[in-house]
Amino acid sequence: MISRRVLDAAIVGAGMVGAALALDLARRGFDVALIESRAPASWRAEDEVDLRVVALAASSIALLRRLDVWTAIVSARASAYRRMRVWDALAPGSLGFDAAEEGASALGYIVENKLIQSVLWQAVERHGDIALHCPARVGASELDAGGAARTLTFEDGLQLRARLVVGADGAESALRGLLGIETRDRDYAQRGIVAHVAHERAHEATAWQRFLPDATLAFLPLVDGRSSIVWSVANDESERLLALDDEAFRAELGAAFDFRLGAVTATTKRAAFPLRLRLAERYIGPCFALVGDAAHVVHPLAGQGVNLGFRDAVELADVLDDARERKADFASAQALRRYERRRRSDNAISAQAFDAIQRGFGSDNTALAALRGAGLALVDRVTPLKRFFARRAAG
Ligand SMILES: Cc1cc2nc3c(=O)[nH]c(=O)nc-3n(C[C@H](O)[C@H](O)[C@H](O)COP(=O)(O)OP(=O)(O)OC[C@H]3O[C@@H](n4cnc5c(N)ncnc54)[C@H](O)[C@@H]3O)c2cc1C
Numbered sequence: 001m002i003s004r005r006v007l008d009a010a011i012v013g014a015g016m017v018g019a020a021l022a023l024d025l026a027r028r029g030f031d032v033a034l035i036e037s038r039a040p041a042s043w044r045a046e047d048e049v050d051l052r053v054v055a056l057a058a059s060s061i062a063l064l065r066r067l068d069v070w071t072a073i074v075s076a077r078a079s080a081y082r083r084m085r086v087w088d089a090l091a092p093g094s095l096g097f098d099a100a101e102e103g104a105s106a107l108g109y110i111v112e113n114k115l116i117q118s119v120l121w122q123a124v125e126r127h128g129d130i131a132l133h134c135p136a137r138v139g140a141s142e143l144d145a146g147g148a149a150r151t152l153t154f155e156d157g158l159q160l161r162a163r164l165v166v167g168a169d170g171a172e173s174a175l176r177g178l179l180g181i182e183t184r185d186r187d188y189a190q191r192g193i194v195a196h197v198a199h200e201r202a203h204e205a206t207a208w209q210r211f212l213p214d215a216t217l218a219f220l221p222l223v224d225g226r227s228s229i230v231w232s233v234a235n236d237e238s239e240r241l242l243a244l245d246d247e248a249f250r251a252e253l254g255a256a257f258d259f260r261l262g263a264v265t266a267t268t269k270r271a272a273f274p275l276r277l278r279l280a281e282r283y284i285g286p287c288f289a290l291v292g293d294a295a296h297v298v299h300p301l302a303g304q305g306v307n308l309g310f311r312d313a314v315e316l317a318d319v320l321d322d323a324r325e326r327k328a329d330f331a332s333a334q335a336l337r338r339y340e341r342r343r344r345s346d347n348a349i350s351a352q353a354f355d356a357i358q359r360g361f362g363s364d365n366t367a368l369a370a371l372r373g374a375g376l377a378l379v380d381r382v383t384p385l386k387r388f389f390a391r392r393a394a395g
Helices: 016-027 058-066 070-077 113-127 174-178 235-243 246-256 305-325 333-361 366-381 383-394
Strands: 002-012 032-035 053-057 078-081 083-088 091-098 108-112 131-133 138-143 150-154 159-167 183-199 206-212 215-221 227-234 264-267 271-280 288-290
Touching: 002 016, 002 150, 016 032, 016 058, 016 113, 016 305, 032 159, 053 058, 053 113, 053 305, 058 070, 058 108, 058 305, 070 078, 070 108, 070 113, 078 215, 108 113, 138 174, 159 174, 174 288, 183 235, 183 246, 215 246, 227 235, 227 246, 246 264, 271 333, 288 333, 305 333
Parallel strands: 002 032, 002 159, 032 131, 083 206, 159 288
Antiparallel strands: 053 108, 078 108, 083 091, 138 150, 150 159, 183 227, 183 264, 183 271, 206 215, 215 227
16 A cells, blocks of 8 residues: 655664654654664663663764653663773873863763663653654665655555655664665674673773784773673683683673773673674665664764764754755755765765774784873873863764
8 A cells, every 4th residue: 555645754773873863853743763773772770781882972962862761761760971991901101181171070971771662662652743663674666756755565565655764773774685785794703702791890980992913802881880892802712711610701801901990790691692784876866765773883982873864863863954954856866965965975985994993903013002002192192182082982
């Protein structure tokens, strides 16, 4: 069945980025549909902290505040981090950022993905004017004969027409494939092991990152005093670490972290995610745009994936709004090009910087290690350089 109504935007994927974009556009008065294959699991305070967490930067928090969902998130369960400490196993230099030096109360917050998704989902449902299709999967996307709209056909035969279709359907984006958009990929042959761990010493509301030969290890502070770890290691090493019993895993983790927070005294179950770099060759097509992980997947060492995605959502909504204000066609190639120009280079610079750090630090070459140590120490001492990195890290 095809609807004769032509929506302003149909967003495919209600992950953190797609749901935020749908809400933002609807609140700006656009006529929006949101299509999701499965409803997000609901978040409950009595449940154990979910293993998937993200470090939200200031720019993401500003968006969530503007969408009136931040209070619900921060009052449910979120942990402010006020400091960052970065150091290298093979070199003496270290780098520290402090919120106080930036005149801020926090550099960012550690929040469960599931909590952000479920608060956004509830806000979408409450909004009332967003046409929510779930569970639904898109099977085809065709440009109308006049080129002014796109028709989406769901796997159950339902059809929707929209001036703009947005692919927010994550790293394996089916929409990107339907539009024939290629990606540039690098398989890091690594997996990110995640778990929540308790340790002897207090985490001091600090996000810690240690670079080791062939690995990076982050400890992110949780509100209950534990830390959420992301330990990025080669595939075969991840298998070995996942197979260890809890006691042996805790011992290896403590040593890999140089016992900075004392011994690791308890751990939850562990999970592991494959790590890769994936950059879409273009972000737009006729009446089409990509946002979030559908457009770019980056190494988690800088904790920036969803922060970049939220910035895509803000930029796209601003560009569409601006075109409409000027009484121009908001889904025109010109408007969409403006979005692509602004976001693609920023995302590529970030992705390549994380890639270079991953490769530069993930090496046990002693000359490189000395350079890294000197680099960290230099950045730490030179205020403008440090400010630059602090701003980039905090978004
Ligand atoms: C170990 C690890 C640690 C990380 N840490 C951080 C961090 O600290 N900070 C940070 O910013 N980022 C971090 N990230 C990255 C972050 O998790 C992702 O960037 C983010 O989840 C991407 O959000 P998204 O909304 O773009 O995509 P997704 O979360 O993948 O959402 C896509 C949505 O689309 C739906 N969907 C898929 N296909 C279809 C379809 N055909 N039809 C309808 N719906 C569909 C899915 O069900 C899903 O709901 C980390 C990643 C990893 C692996």
